[in-house]
Amino acid sequence: MDCYTANWNPLGDSAFYRKYELYSMDWDLKEELRDCLVAAAPYGGPIALLRNPWRKEKAASVRPVLDIYSASGMPLASLLWKSGPVVSLGWSAEEELLCVQEDGAVLVYGLHGDFRRHFSMGNEVLQNRVLDARIFHTEFGSGVAILTGAHRFTLSANVGDLKLRRMPEVPGLQSAPSCWTTLCQDRVAHILLAVGPDLYLLDHAACSSVTPPGLAPGVSSFLQMAVSFTYRHLALFTDTGYIWMGTASLKEKLCEFNCNIRAPPKQMVCTHEFLHEVPAASEEIFKIASMAPGALLLEAQKEYEKESQKADEYLREIQELGQLTQAVQQCIEAAGHEHQPDMQKSLLRAASFGKCFLDRFPPDSFVHMCQDLRVLNAVRDYHIGIPLTYSQYKQLTIQVLLDRLVLRRLYPLAIQICEYLRLPEVQGVSRILAHWACYKVQQKDVSDEDVARAINQKLGDTPGVSYSDIAARAYGCGRTELAIKLLEYEPRSGEQVPLLLKMKRSKLALSKAIESGDTDLVFTVLLHLKNELNRGDFFMTLRNQPMALSLYRQFCKHQELETLKDLYNQDDNHQELGSFHIRASYAAEERIEGRVAALQTAADAFYKAKNEFAAKATEDQMRLLRLQRRLEDELGGEFLDLSLHDTVTTLILGGHNKRAEQLARDFRIPDKRLWWLKLTALADLEDWEELEKFSKSKKSPIGYLPFVEICMKQHNKYEAKKYASRVGPEQKVKALLLVGDVAQAADVAIEHRSEAELSLVLSHCTGATDGATADKIQRARAQAQKK
Amino acid sequence: MFTLKGNRLPAADVKNIIFFVRPRLELMDIIAENVLSEDRRGPTRDFHILFVPRRSLLCEQRLKDLGVLGSFIHREEYSLDLIPFDGDLLSMESEGAFKECYLEGDQTSLYHAAKGLMTLQALYGTIPQIFGKGECARQVANMMIRMKREFTGSQNLIFPVFDNLLLLDRNVDLLTPLATQLTYEGLIDEIYGIQNSYVKLPPEKFAPKKQGDGGKDLPTEAKKLQLNSAEELYAEIRDKNFNAVGSVLSKKAKIISAAFEERHNAKTVGEIKQFVSQLPHMQAARGSLANHTSIAELIKDVTTSEDFFDKLTVEQEFMSGIDTDKVNNYIEDCIAQKHSLIKVLRLVCLQSVCNSGLKQKVLDYYKREILQTYGYEHILTLHNLEKAGLLKPQTGGRNNYPTIRKTLRLWMDDVNEQNPTDISYVYSGYAPLSVRLAQLLSRPGWRSIEEVLRILPGPHFEERQPLPTGLQKKRQPGENRVTLIFFLGGVTFAEIAALRFLSQLEDGGTEYVIATTKLMNGTSWIEALMEKPF
Secondary structure: OOOHHHHEEEEOOOEEEEEEEOOOOOOOOOOOHHHEEEEEOOOOOOEEEEEOOOOOOOOHHHOOEEEEEOOOOOEEEEEEOOOOOEEEEEEOOOOOEEEEEOOOEEEEEOOOOOEEEEEEOOHHHHHHOEEEEEEEEEOOEEEEEEEEOOOOEEEEOOHHHOOOEEOOOOOOOOOOOOEEEEEEEOOEEEEEEEEOOEEEEEOOOOEEEEOOOOOOOOOOOEEEEEEOOOOOEEEEEEOOOEEEEEEOOOOOEEEEEEOOOOOOOOOOOOOOEEEEEOOHHHHHHHOOOOOOHHHHHHHHHHHHHOOOOHHHHHHHHHHHOOOHHHHHHHHHHHHHOOOOHHHHHHHHHHHHHHHOOOOOOOOHHHHHHHHHHHHHHHHHOOOOOOOOOHHHHHHHHHHHHHHHHHHOOOHHHHHHHHHHHOOOOOOOHHHHHHHHHHHHOOOOOOOHHHHHHHHHHHHOOOOOOOHHHHHHHHHHOOOHHHHHHHHOOOOOHHHHHHHHHHOOOHHHHHHHHHHHOOHHHHHHHHHHHHHHOOHHHHHHHHHOOHHHHHHHHHHHHHHOHHHHHHHHHHOOOHHHHHHHHHHHHHHOOOOHHHHHHHHHHHHHHHHHOOOHHHHHHHHHHHHHHHHHHHHHHHHOOOOOOOOHHHHHHHHHHOOOHHHHHHHHHHOOOOHHHHHHHHHHHHHHHOOHHHHHHHHOOOOOOOOOHHHHHHHHHOOOHHHHHHHHOOOOHHHHHHHHHHOOOHHHHHHHHHHHOOHHHHHHHHHHOOOOOOHHHHHHHHHHHHHHHHO | OOOOOOOOOOOOOOOEEEEEEOOOHHHHHHHHHHHHHHHHHOOOOEEEEEEOOOOOHHHHHHHHHOOOHHHEEEEEEOOOOOEEEEOOEEEOOOOOHHHHHHOOOOOHHHHHHHHHHHHHHHHHOOOOEEEEEOHHHHHHHHHHHHHHHHHOOOOOOOOOOOOEEEEEEHHHOOHHHHOOOOEHHHHHHHHHOEEOOEEEEOHHHHOOOOOOOOOOOOOOOOEEEEOOOOOHHHHHHOOOEHHHHHHHHHHHHHHHHHHHHHHHOOOOHHHHHHHHHHHHHHHHHHHHHHHHHHHHHHHHHHHOOHHHHHHHHHHHHHHOOOOOOOOOHHHHHHHHOOOOHHHHHHHHHHHHHOOOOEOHHHHHHHHHHHHHHHOHHHHHHHHHHHHOOOOOEOOOOOOOHHHHHHHOOOEOOOOOOOOOOOHHHHEOOEOOHHHHHHHHHHOOOHHHHHHHHHHOOOOEEEEEOOOOHHHOOOOOOOOOEEEEEEEEOOEOHHHHHHHHHHHHOOOOOEEEEEEEOOEOOHHHHHHHHOOOOO
């Protein structure tokens, strides 16, 4: 550690670059790299190598070979290239290898050399061939840009959601541009190209000529251009050996220098060395003779370990400046940027040392840094080979890092990281187990039973595991039986059902939907089944599933009345059939004959249902309907759909007493109700004469109090009194009070010696007129009490 | 915000139109009509549809058939399962729930109930014990257990608020809603109908009393009042037996006028200020008192009528087991005088339930009388009532009701309406069966009434939902348990009152929070079961 800054190189006045070796590559390369097409994925991703890409011979032995390595050079896959000639290789953000062929076809491979899919860059590209291609990354994903033999550009900004865009023509472009690159500005991909001394910017609408500000004169051609990962900065290399660097918007120049090399660089790939700007925190601490608080703290801690009193001096110095907090933060931050665990440790130790002298330093940043570094060190390990920097890791997020481990099938490490970071199960362990299971179902040499069992054993009821996703994967591999077995473990029927339907296991889907209780899900399956099966089979299926049957009936009630009838028929549900036809008699039929016919069908159904009452009632209704029609014909007026009771009342009100009597007899209206009916009707007519005649026709089955009441209701006290005298003893007091004969009511009550009646009468004694009566009652009461 | 109506939408200068609807097919037709007429009108608007509480395939299919599905930019759901009505009361307000569950075998509302319960548990913690009685209760519990399995892992760990959940099928207790509720709130509901905690009342009694007005400008529009426990006075009297309301109101009247008299004693500026600061509260109290005095007068007019008395007498006879097996004179007279059909049906059903079904002869007689008087179309309604078990022939010639009544002490002769000691005060003698079941569950437990539980329809069960050790409650001595009681198929205000009474008992040991598919009474219940084919 004598000279920590030995690998630092100054860049300008204020920045340093440093470079150190990450891995000594383990690969056994037979060819020179320059004979290969090489693509290294960003963020410490894999490296792809296509050997012999340009050999045109047909012999199988010299066919190109595609090798994929981890960033540390561990071989991941190797396959013989059997497709067409490849122009360019590149990795997508999802770590999929995109191989752009000369014919414009793009073949997509996984990390393990597994073929995923392919797509074409369009007809124009196919016809004119691919001259050059670039794979680039935007915030939406990874894109492909193609330069065709006709010197036109075609690009897709996101291969996940392929939309091809043919860029406008560059005026006067006869040969290939000397160099070009993709830019991404304002969320839109552009192409910057150089034709001799001219620069052009292509967007989807137009081609515009651009000039970098402050460009040195004398440039006759741009040979190379490079854009930074963030699309913020751009470097141009000219035939004069001059390099211009500025913003990618070409609005500002940052620097320029002359390197006096005129030959264009061929292809630069940096794989096993790591070159980056020294982060500010590290610079502060390690710069020679730095007096930054972090640097002092590091010194203090070292002296402390040496048990030297200098430790105290350094510490005092920091504290006097009030910079201890800052010092600790610097050390923590700098630790993050170190690759060597030793260096990380010593910085963290210094931070921890400094923390002891601070009252309230929130522990989070220290704890998190320790955790992050452990994770980073683990994935940087040679065997894993993901050399992420701390900043890259933070940008990538732990979720994506876990995804990448999963992609590399490093399930145990991923799980260990989840457990170490105590990630919630759903986002952590469960998700990784689910991925493992998806991988497992693709192992075709293992039997369905064994795979299902193995998966269930490991996953069990781990929360958040979607068995349906795993099943879908199994189904995707053509293992339907395995998929069904796996679905058995899926607790969410909402997830089971669609997949079962897709696999054409509709009946199983139906029982699962029913189990869930989610009626909408049941309907989904039912409508599916209805189209899939013939009517007979469909009905049979329903018959075995009462819940589904009820729901389907509900559906039919609203949508398909005829089917509802068929369903009842199938089940011999005559009671419901009867009700069905009753409804039909109202809904569908207007002519009386039609209604009667519908009712007859209903009555027959009720007989079959052994519901004699309903059958007879329906027959009565038919009789009444016919009769009402006849009454309308003969007497005029409206009778149809009146109740029997109202029909009789209407007849009485119309003066057709004989007919009313006849009807009452025909339909055997009970005497009591008939008396109420007549009484009400005659009072309504105020036909007092007829009412009196009626009251005397025989002894009233309802007594005479109703007569009193109804007369009083029509304010006819005179008539009411006639009946009050005929009211039986039990209700006499009530009747007399109704007609306002308080005195006589009192007499009757006294005679009855009924306390209840006495108080009732007393409550009616109002005003002076009843004073005597009231006294009389009080006397009677007193007497009763004496006894 | 407009109510859904056919034809054209009300004119409004807006771009976006959002439909909030229950997923019911007939509503889709109305919406389609709206959208189509809007499209014809010219400048296109953006339509969105939100289904409450859940999207439905059938509804979307119907919209598609009507050719308007594509007009909706968003089709989403608003999962409002349980709507809070009061501090201790939640309702799904699903009118059709009882009919769908018990007549049509459609469990959609049960699924929604289970979903609602899962939401409650997500907010207030897993309920450690589930009890239930009835077929639907069993279904809901099954769905909950299933859903819990589906949600494993995503549960947040919350200290449970509820100790128990009691799921009760309405058809376990068909009796209670049929009887006339006699609490203040129950009577308001019986007579005027409380809709979404609002009641519309005849305006005459609420006319401002101005001198020299001569009563010529009587308001004609119904007086609309909101009823909930936020109103202090209402909270105090809503659950009392109506006969105990009058004395409270007059006591309040004295207190309030005394408070207003205080102003004469206010001498110093400070005292006057003090008095003035209390004025808004006092005025609100006086307004509230005036309203409830008017309502009580309106109700009293009804309850003191002879017919109300006669009806109540018959109901009480039935519930106490007198003459339940023969044709009742009063019911006969009601039919003969063509009283409201719902009133008649309530009484006939009450008699049937109190007799474990009617003798075939009696049943047929009633049915025939009803059909002849009110029209043959009501045969469909009668069939519905029979399917629901409200009206039925006695089978096996055995009347189980007396056993149930005695074991569960459903009829109490010595009821105290003013200072109740038992839940039976809410029906002046009859203790609601459903609430009795809840009461017996908390003490001494259902094991003591196994025999009766077997007579009542549907299974009874208990399920445990294990809690992680950290969340298990350590009960303080004297701390009440909280039971969430869910009435599947509806609950009446009298039952709610009875449960609140139990919650307030000093040595009760259990507090109740009530949830239901619908707040209802006998009238709205029967009405939902009626079928009018034309």
